[in-house]
Amino acid sequence: MPLNLPIYLDHHATTPVDQRVLEAMLPLFTTNYGNASSKTHSFGRAARELVEASRARIAKSIRAKPKEIVFTSGATEAINLALKGIFRSEHKTPPHFVTAKTEHKALLDCHCWLESEGCQVTYVGVDCDGVVNLDELEEALRTGVTLTSVMAANNETGVVQPVTEIGSLCRQHGSLFFTDATQALGKMALAVDDLNADLLAASAHKLYGPKGCGFLYVRSKPRRARPVTQLHGGGHERGLRSGTLNTPGIVGMAEAIDLCLQEMTGEQQRLRGLRDRLLSGLQNALEGVVVNGSLDRRLAMNLNVSFPGVEAEALMMGLREDLAISTGSACTSEKIEPSHVLSAMGLAEDRIFSSVRFGLGRSTNEAEIDHTVVRVAQEVKRLRGLRIHTTSG
Ligand SMILES: *Cc1c(COP(=O)(O)O)cnc(C)c1O
Numbered sequence: 001m002p003l004n005l006p007i008y009l010d011h012h013a014t015t016p017v018d019q020r021v022l023e024a025m026l027p028l029f030t031t032n033y034g035n036a037s038s039k040t041h042s043f044g045r046a047a048r049e050l051v052e053a054s055r056a057r058i059a060k061s062i063r064a065k066p067k068e069i070v071f072t073s074g075a076t077e078a079i080n081l082a083l084k085g086i087f088r089s090e091h092k093t094p095p096h097f098v099t100a101k102t103e104h105k106a107l108l109d110c111h112c113w114l115e116s117e118g119c120q121v122t123y124v125g126v127d128c129d130g131v132v133n134l135d136e137l138e139e140a141l142r143t144g145v146t147l148t149s150v151m152a153a154n155n156e157t158g159v160v161q162p163v164t165e166i167g168s169l170c171r172q173h174g175s176l177f178f179t180d181a182t183q184a185l186g187k188m189a190l191a192v193d194d195l196n197a198d199l200l201a202a203s204a205h206k207l208y209g210p211k212g213c214g215f216l217y218v219r220s221k222p223r224r225a226r227p228v229t230q231l232h233g234g235g236h237e238r239g240l241r242s243g244t245l246n247t248p249g250i251v252g253m254a255e256a257i258d259l260c261l262q263e264m265t266g267e268q269q270r271l272r273g274l275r276d277r278l279l280s281g282l283q284n285a286l287e288g289v290v291v292n293g294s295l296d297r298r299l300a301m302n303l304n305v306s307f308p309g310v311e312a313e314a315l316m317m318g319l320r321e322d323l324a325i326s327t328g329s330a331c332t333s334e335k336i337e338p339s340h341v342l343s344a345m346g347l348a349e350d351r352i353f354s355s356v357r358f359g360l361g362r363s364t365n366e367a368e369i370d371h372t373v374v375r376v377a378q379e380v381k382r383l384r385g386l387r388i389h390t391t392s393g
Pocket residue numbers: 012013073074075076077104106151153154155180182183202203204206212213214
């Protein structure tokens with residue numbers, strides 16, 4: 001089979017909508033287009049039934065109750081609702097929040113803003129494998145904490161955090177526990193009671209669903225806190241998030257999650273095989289390839305590696321006809337900042353600037369991995385050659 005170039009290996013950033021998901025969504029645009037809040041006619045009723053059936057499917061995927069699912073425009077909004085909403089609901093002044101240094105920018109930016117609003121925030125460190133330091137976390141928890149937020153799996157390194165242990169530490173010390181499961185949902189088993197999670201965020205477009213749709217899980221029992229809404233209006237979603245529901249997105253998200261879960265065991269095994277093939281291929285072809293973050297505690301789809309002596313930016317530029325990859329730290333400014341995730345792991349700056357993230361997905365196959373190994377090896381050798389040339393001459 002001929003390869004379609006460039007090969008997409010950036011499935012942490014987003015994923016294509018699965019054909020089966022698209023087919024489930026299409027009628028919601030054209031025939032079944034009612035507003036789920038319309039109470040007076042069958043169009044509204046039909047939309048509402050589909051929304052509630054989707055809510056039940058999504059709740060079941062994390063072993064929650066349907067009424068605990070709040071639909072949002074994505075994980076960023078769910079994170080904002082969780083953090084700002086809990087901050088607003090807390091009357092103890094000033095509230096103390098705890099999070100980790102390797103969280104997604106959406107979560108760190110929210111905390112940064114909350115600090116300007118008077119919130120006290122402790123940023124817990126990670127070890128060289130990228131795993132949250134539990135001693136440091138527990139020390140912070142002893143001082144009295146309202147909300148602790150640690151992601152389930154990291155978007156740059158794929159490192160899976162010990163969320164079950166973190167959840168029980170939080171419960172033990174009276175803190176609410178929020179986990180950003182955007183990278184983890186559909187790739188590993190997540191049950192909110194096992195995690196002791198009080199809040200959980202996820203997004204459809206990271207698991208072969210549409211962009212612009214996500215959800216926040218909010219524990220109902222025991223009800224320890226309820227976020228204050230950040231979006232006022234018609235009082236949708238039990239008053240937690242106003243705005244007409246994105247019915248195609250919601251139906252697509254439910255279908256996408258179910259497909260991931262149905263195919264999870266086999267698919268994760270397949271991706272792990274391909275990921276290991278990629279790593280051993282690169283290590284056989286090149287000197288000094290180093291993996292960033294724990295290889296064992298990691299999503300099967302992820303490989304984050306450094307090629308010492310090579311600038312990742314130059315490497316990606318040289319490969320852009322063949323490969324769609326990234327460094328993982330979405331750079332929003334002109335200036336390229338070293339990844340805050342790899343920095344927190346204590347990696348030296350040159351290793352960080354030579355790091356690349358490969359994110360494998362449903363369409364990835366052996367032929368694509370083999371082509372990737374060949375092209376990356378060629379390009380790394382070419383760039384290393386140039387460097388030797390310029391430094392010696
Ligand atoms: C993509 C991502 C987000 C943001 O999700 P959106 O739905 O795009 O807003 C948040 N957290 C993690 C870990 C992510 O990977």
